[in-house]
Amino acid sequence: MPIITLPDGSQREFEQAISVVEIAKSIGTGLAKVALAAKVNGRLVDTSYVVTQDCDVAIISDKEPEGLDVIRHSSAHLLAQAVKSLFPKAQVTIGPVIENGFYYDFAYEERFTPDDLIKIEAKMTELAQQNFTITRSVKSRDEAVQFFTALGETYKAELIESIPANEEVSLYQQGDFVDLCRGPHVPSTDKLKAFKLMKLAGAYWRGDSNNEMLQRIYGTAWANKKDLQAYLNRLVEAEKRDHRKLGKKLDLFHFQEEAPGMVFWHSKGWQLYRTVEAYMRQRLDEYGYQEVNAPLVLDRSLWEKSGHWDKFSADMFTTHSENHDYAIKPMNCPGHIQIFKQGITSHHQLPVLIAEFGLVHRNEASGTLHGLMRARRFVQDDAHVFCTEDQLLGEVDKLIDFTFKVYKDFGFEQIKIKLSTRPEKRVGSDEVWDKSEAALAQALANKNLPWDLQAGEGAFYGPKIEFSLHDSIGRVWQCGTIQVDFSMPERLGATYIAADGSKQPPVMIHRAILGSLERFIGILIENYAGEFPTWLAPIQAMVLNISDRQADYAKEIEKALRQQGWRVRSDLRNEKIGFKIREHTMQRIPYIIVVGDKEMENQNLAIRSLHGDDLGSMTLDEFSAKLRADTAGK
RNA sequence: GCCGAUGUAGCUCAGACGGUAGAGCAACUGAUUCGUAAUCAGUAGGUCAGGCGUUCGAUUCGCCUCAUCGGCACCA
Numbered sequence A: 001m002p003i004i005t006l007p008d009g010s011q012r013e014f015e016q017a018i019s020v021v022e023i024a025k026s027i028g029t030g031l032a033k034v035a036l037a038a039k040v041n042g043r044l045v046d047t048s049y050v051v052t053q054d055c056d057v058a059i060i061s062d063k064e065p066e067g068l069d070v071i072r073h074s075s076a077h078l079l080a081q082a083v084k085s086l087f088p089k090a091q092v093t094i095g096p097v098i099e100n101g102f103y104y105d106f107a108y109e110e111r112f113t114p115d116d117l118i119k120i121e122a123k124m125t126e127l128a129q130q131n132f133t134i135t136r137s138v139k140s141r142d143e144a145v146q147f148f149t150a151l152g153e154t155y156k157a158e159l160i161e162s163i164p165a166n167e168e169v170s171l172y173q174q175g176d177f178v179d180l181c182r183g184p185h186v187p188s189t190d191k192l193k194a195f196k197l198m199k200l201a202g203a204y205w206r207g208d209s210n211n212e213m214l215q216r217i218y219g220t221a222w223a224n225k226k227d228l229q230a231y232l233n234r235l236v237e238a239e240k241r242d243h244r245k246l247g248k249k250l251d252l253f254h255f256q257e258e259a260p261g262m263v264f265w266h267s268k269g270w271q272l273y274r275t276v277e278a279y280m281r282q283r284l285d286e287y288g289y290q291e292v293n294a295p296l297v298l299d300r301s302l303w304e305k306s307g308h309w310d311k312f313s314a315d316m317f318t319t320h321s322e323n324h325d326y327a328i329k330p331m332n333c334p335g336h337i338q339i340f341k342q343g344i345t346s347h348h349q350l351p352v353l354i355a356e357f358g359l360v361h362r363n364e365a366s367g368t369l370h371g372l373m374r375a376r377r378f379v380q381d382d383a384h385v386f387c388t389e390d391q392l393l394g395e396v397d398k399l400i401d402f403t404f405k406v407y408k409d410f411g412f413e414q415i416k417i418k419l420s421t422r423p424e425k426r427v428g429s430d431e432v433w434d435k436s437e438a439a440l441a442q443a444l445a446n447k448n449l450p451w452d453l454q455a456g457e458g459a460f461y462g463p464k465i466e467f468s469l470h471d472s473i474g475r476v477w478q479c480g481t482i483q484v485d486f487s488m489p490e491r492l493g494a495t496y497i498a499a500d501g502s503k504q505p506p507v508m509i510h511r512a513i514l515g516s517l518e519r520f521i522g523i524l525i526e527n528y529a530g531e532f533p534t535w536l537a538p539i540q541a542m543v544l545n546i547s548d549r550q551a552d553y554a555k556e557i558e559k560a561l562r563q564q565g566w567r568v569r570s571d572l573r574n575e576k577i578g579f580k581i582r583e584h585t586m587q588r589i590p591y592i593i594v595v596g597d598k599e600m601e602n603q604n605l606a607i608r609s610l611h612g613d614d615l616g617s618m619t620l621d622e623f624s625a626k627l628r629a630d631t632a633g634k
Numbered sequence B: 001g002c003c004g005a006u007g008u009a010g011c012u013c014a015g016a017c018g019g020u021a022g023a024g025c026a027a028c029u030g031a032u033u034c035g036u037a038a039u040c041a042g043u044a045g046g047u048c049a050g051g052c053g054u055u056c057g058a059u060u061c062g063c064c065u066c067a068u069c070g071g072c073a074c075c076a
Helices: A020-027 A029-034 A065-086 A114-129 A141-150 A154-161 A225-240 A243-249 A267-286 A300-306 A308-315 A333-341 A392-409 A430-446 A517-528 A548-563 A577-586 A597-602 A620-631
Strands: A003-005 A011-013 A037-040 A043-045 A055-060 A101-107 A135-140 A168-174 A177-180 A194-204 A213-222 A297-299 A318-321 A324-328 A352-361 A377-387 A416-420 A452-454 A464-470 A476-485 A507-516 A541-545 A568-571 A591-595 A605-609 A614-618
Touching: A011 A020, A020 A029, A020 A037, A020 A055, A037 A065, A055 A065, A065 A101, A065 A114, A065 A168, A065 A177, A065 A194, A065 A213, A114 A194, A135 A141, A141 A154, A141 A168, A141 A177, A154 A177, A194 A225, A213 A225, A243 A517, A267 A352, A267 A377, A267 A392, A267 A507, A267 A517, A297 A300, A300 A308, A300 A324, A300 A333, A308 A324, A333 A352, A333 A377, A333 A507, A377 A392, A377 A517, A392 A430, A392 A464, A392 A476, A392 A507, A416 A430, A430 A464, A430 A476, A464 A517, A476 A517, A507 A517, A541 A548, A541 A577, A548 A568, A548 A591, A548 A597, A548 A620, A568 A577, A577 A591, A591 A597, A591 A620, A597 A605, A605 A620, A614 A620
Parallel strands: A003 A055, A416 A452, A541 A568, A541 A591
Antiparallel strands: A003 A011, A037 A043, A037 A055, A101 A213, A135 A168, A168 A177, A194 A213, A297 A324, A318 A324, A352 A377, A377 A507, A416 A464, A464 A476, A476 A507, A591 A605, A605 A614
């Protein structure tokens, strides 16, 4: 006699075991129609699931986020069904739900083409409309292996073989298509009404580059056509923010074939870079760092000692002179250790904070390059904190605060934190790794910050906290990092004199806040869609004259503002004022200063905002006060 | 690096069963001197990414290379 408790707390008693869909019907036929799945005692199940005991039941429709996930998961199956029906020789592998959609990986001798995608999508629509019932069944592991082997689905069989022998596996069937799946799924294919195949890509079987490459089809799926359309519109809008497009449009930088992965900064982009760097340099001074500059090219032997050569030699640019092999630095730490090693450091002097806007080169694989986000030449706002073990936690704590202050000043609120722990290939003993990982976890715990664990993703010399920001289409990029390192100072012979007079290797913290200035600026561009706040804008104001008569007055204003340190230009071309306003507005300049006969006579300026607001007439002093207010604190 | 797609004027893009290419914007010249998102007219601009091949002839077809884009793997 199961007693069912519904989310509102009400209870219903049934004579006998009852399926979820029947429970839904007992509440209302409308609810039964929209039911996609249910949560029984918090566990997601199919609508065909039979309840035998007292429990909590929540019916899931497409209004719940879980319902949307079920739709996406079933859409992946529908995709696989369509592919199998059009290309019977293709083998199915995996098809999970991802943010905003799903994908399915296929093993297939021939190549899918973009045209195939259109055919497959049409087939999906057709299959959905045929309204197949989706049924669940259970097999023992070995039966399931046999079943899929007999179908010629060797990848599926391999997947199931990795499941423990005593476990049962569930199969889902729609029409003559059967897939191994944990579920749950929608009850029938007509629930899938709004999907679209998005792109074709390669993906390694089981995510391992030693394995063969499969063909992955990405799709998106929503509860209804309107949501789908809204998503597609969002994508179009997001693409307009792409920093590579805006970089061209706003004349910030360019790339060209002769220097793949290396930026040509144009004047306006470089101004932006300089502003970001100047901001950071000012913070370094406030926080007690010493800024240094180490050589770009260092002897190979140093990289061998540091351990970089062993792990990354293929990814380093090298050069040769007389009898020496050199590497162009991919990191700044060995250089900073050399500076730390000059002279003798007492424990009284620790912590020592050495910072550099360090230009590094890394020979990244060609397929990874991505505008400013992943470049082969970039500058890190790098620093190394040399301290005692006792100081470690306090220093990490300060660094976390510093990092958040900087992100906030640049207008970032959404920051993802990850803790990456010891990788397989590493230096240093397990005790040292235990200590380092514990220190970082403790520092995060002290701040009550939520974080995700990335087991095995640490650097070879130590674990790291990563701070990541999003780009315009939701891709996540690591920016800041705090890494604890008990190994490198010792390997490179750095010591300090401890209280007992002995020589001890310091603990080293590697830290970057912006990370790569290039990447950070890329994200800045996308975050602001090229519409920078006044303190960051490469050009803060543009002076426009109405006609030649005011040219001298306009030049005077430009000069006066520039002498005060503002980034101001003038446009004295013989064009209509509307034309010039349009052009500079599209260049996202925060303020447009219009001067005509009236302004010249009254010795003032007519100010127009980027968004077309008339800010009225004011004197030059009033305007520079306005700029000061805009940029205060930066 | 791997899989797929793409590469035509400074930018955005069109185009040709194989007969050496166009548009808009930008640039340049001239006229216009104008009050808050495009004044008018004219001119010039291209080894059709690079190389090799097939062909009487290749930007178009084939092969190779490079770069870019989307993923995957990688990311000190």
